[in-house]
Amino acid sequence: MTTVAELIIESVAEHGTTEVWGVVGDALxxxxxxxxxEDRLRWMGVRHEEVAAFAAGAQAQLTGRLGVCMGTVGPGAIHLLNGLYDAKKSHAPVLAICGQVPRPEIGSDFxxxxxxxxLFADVAVFTATVTDPAQLPTLLEQAGNAALQQRGVAVLTIPGDxxxxxxxxxxxxxxFVADLPAAAPVPEAVRAAAGAIEAADHVTLLVGQGARGARDEVLELAERLGAPMVVALKGKEGFDHDNPYEIGQSGLLGNPATTLALETCDLLLMIGTDFPYKEFYPSGVTVVQVDSDGTHIGRRHPVDHAVVGDARLAVGALLPHVARREDRGHLDRARSAYETWQGLQQHFVDPDYxxxxxxxxxxxxxxxxxxxRPELLAGLVDRHAAPDAVFTADTGMATTWLSRFVRIDRDRRLLGSFNLGSMANAMPQALGAQALDxxxxxxxxxGxxxxxxxxGDLITAATHELPVKLVVFDNGRLGMVKLEMEQVxxxxxxxVLHNPDLAAVAEAVGVHGxxxxxxxxxxxxxxRALAHPGPVLLDVVTNPDEIAVPSKPTLEQGWGFAIAKVKEMAVSPE
Incomplete structure (x- = not known):
């Protein structure tokens, strides 16, 4: 006979999941x-369930399969929440198996x-509590399919008895059903969008993660239009390499070229992006948005022409309606500005600067x-990292330096908490990625x-012999918060963070520091860090006052920094 627990684990293993992350305990x-x-699965015990959820979400993003994590009754389940919210906002299919008190005690404030x-109603696309073994096959199948088809979190709760x-x-x-057939756009919408594109003089592309499967089609469209391509951060994976139209990121991660390309276009073509920062969008231009999810259309900026469908199919349908343009002035000006900015940035990747x-x-x-300088550290990691390395980045200044100095080449991958913006995601996501391979x-x-x-989950890397390379930008600050304060x-x-010698801490728990x-x-x-065969923590003492100038600095921000520095000289920060 098979138990409820055994059937759950058999289904997960049959699906192809290779690890389950969590903390052991009572109901589970x-x-x-x-x-x-189960020989096909490894139990990945962690020190905090939040790490389990982040690791499972990372695996789901890298493989497209269910990431699986567990948290037992009450506090153990609650600890999963932040990592599960990151999975939700990253559209990662994750199954969370949670414990509950025995059935007779449910509702008694046990x-x-x-x-x-x-608890999980907001974060999950599916929640259910199994109270009878006869329910399990249906509820488990619904949970797995909901997570995979809706690219979200499913939570299945198992009482202790x-x-x-x-x-x-x-x-x-x-x-579980993992297939997600691509949706073709409506032909009339494609023709209307193509007409607007053809009527525009200067087109700028804003391209995101949703266009990764349409790389060839998007590059061909940029070539025909002579269009510079602003690449959203999550679009670096797919459009960061061998791309003569790319001009970097916009927003706080951006550069003057993206501002130029956006402010001098008369049509903005958004493809597979949900770039959230409204103040960086151009005003008074025609906007065409291509997205597989119609609910994303227009929620960041008013849209004149919506094309709902798979990016590859949609851009492929646009191409026959778009003629090649001989005028490359718009593209050349943006690329020239970008290359000039890149040259200036490279001064920082010099130890004798x-x-x-x-x-x-x-x-x-x-x-x-x-x-x-953190730029030097990021540039050297980019130079020496493997051509197929997986990169993760903490939210904040670590993401800024990665965005500007690390190229996500053809075989590299990139993960971060780019939608939720959580702290502390880089190490857990790296653990999940490393466990896969x-x-x-x-x-x-x-950071x-x-x-x-x-x-505490440095210990997890040592325990499971996961050879992650943890590069720490040790500036003794919550750097992005410092920047936010000073610019106003x-x-x-x-x-201010009063850090210990983090390399020594790593050595104390079995990680090379x-x-x-x-x-x-x-x-x-x-x-040496990248060549070490086991887990490494590279603790680099970096400049806390490094400023990453945004793509569109304002006079108010400049005055803000000046005023902040006067105040800081008067009173030391605590």
Whole structure:
């Protein structure tokens, strides 16, 4: 006979999931015991359930299969929430298996009891509590299919007296449907959009993650239109390499070229992007938006022509209606601005930058302690990382440096909490990615605030021998918050982090630690870290006052920084 717990685990293994992440405990003990006896699955015990959810979400994004995590009764399930919200906003199919108090105690305010169906109602596309073994096959199949088809989170709750119950003899393990057929756009919508594109003089593309499967078609469209291509952060994976139309990111991660391309176009063509920052969109232009989800149309900026459908099919349908243009002026101006900006940025990827005239002057202003510039660290990691490395990035300044200095080439992958914007995601996502393939290089760009928030799970890397490379931008600050305060004229307050020697902490838990304080030691340290066969924490003491100028700086921001610096000189930050 087969138990409820065994049937769940058999279905997950049959689907192709290879790891289950979580913390063991009471109501889910039958489930972890079933995992112990299933050769196709590995139990990945973590120190905090939030790490489990982030790791499962990372695996789901990389494979398209269900990521699976577990949290037991009450607090264990609650700890999953932040990572599950990241999965929701990243459209990652994740199955969360949660514990519950025994059935007779449900509703009695029993020890640790929470109502999981209510708790997870906002984050999940499907929630259900199994109270009878006869329910399991249907509920499990619904949960898996909902997560896969709606690209979201499904939560299945197992009371403490249910996991060991037997299902009816002959019950087959449910099978999940992973196929997502591409939807073709309506021809009339394509023709209307093509007409608007043909009537425009200067077209700028804004391309995101949803266009990754349409790379060839999008590049051909950019070539015909002579259109510069602003690439959203999540679009770097797909459009960051071998792309003569690409001009980087917009928004706080951006550069002057993207501002130029957006402000001088008369038609903006959005393809597979939900770029959220409304203040960076151009005004007074025609907007065409291509998206597979019609609910995304127009929610960031008014849209004149909507094309709902798969990006590859939609752009492929547009191409026959678009003639090649001989005028390349719009593209050439944007590309020239981009290449000039890139050249200026490369000055920072030089350990001797501050000995040269421009660098010497700047050091006096923003780096009097001669700490390592984060741009140098990011550039060296890009230079030495494997061509098929998986990168993860913490929200904040770590993402800024990755965006500007790391190229996501053809075989590289990129993960981050780019929609939820959580702290502390880079290390957990790296653990999930590394578990999928121990031979593939996985590099996490960690902020010191993010890393220390879930510092206990350094032990997880050592325990499971996951050879992640954790690169820590150790500036002793919550850097993005500091930037946010200063640009509106506030003195930084509450942002200072009193960090230990993080390399020494790593060594204490079984992770190889390397600490760097001199820029001339950094190149060798990066090489050694990336070449080490096991998990590594590269602790790099970086400049806390480094400023990443946004693509469209304002006079108000400039005054804000000046006022903030005066206040900071008057009162030291705490």
């Amino acid at each position: 003990n039958p489930v972890t015991d079933a995992i112990r006896r 020890f640790q009891e929470v109502d999981n169906d209510v 249910v996991g060991e119950l037997e299902v009816a003899k002959g019950t087959s393990a449910p099978r 501050e000995k040269k005239p421009a660098g010497f002057l700047r050091r006096k202003v923003d780096n009097p302690d001669r700490r390592i 121990p031979e593939r290089q996985v590099v996490a760009f960690c 010191d605030g993010g890393l220390t928030m879930l510092l 004229g506030m003195a930084e307050f509450g942002t 390397i600490r760097v304080e001199d820029p001339h030691d950094l190149d060798d340290a990066v090489r």
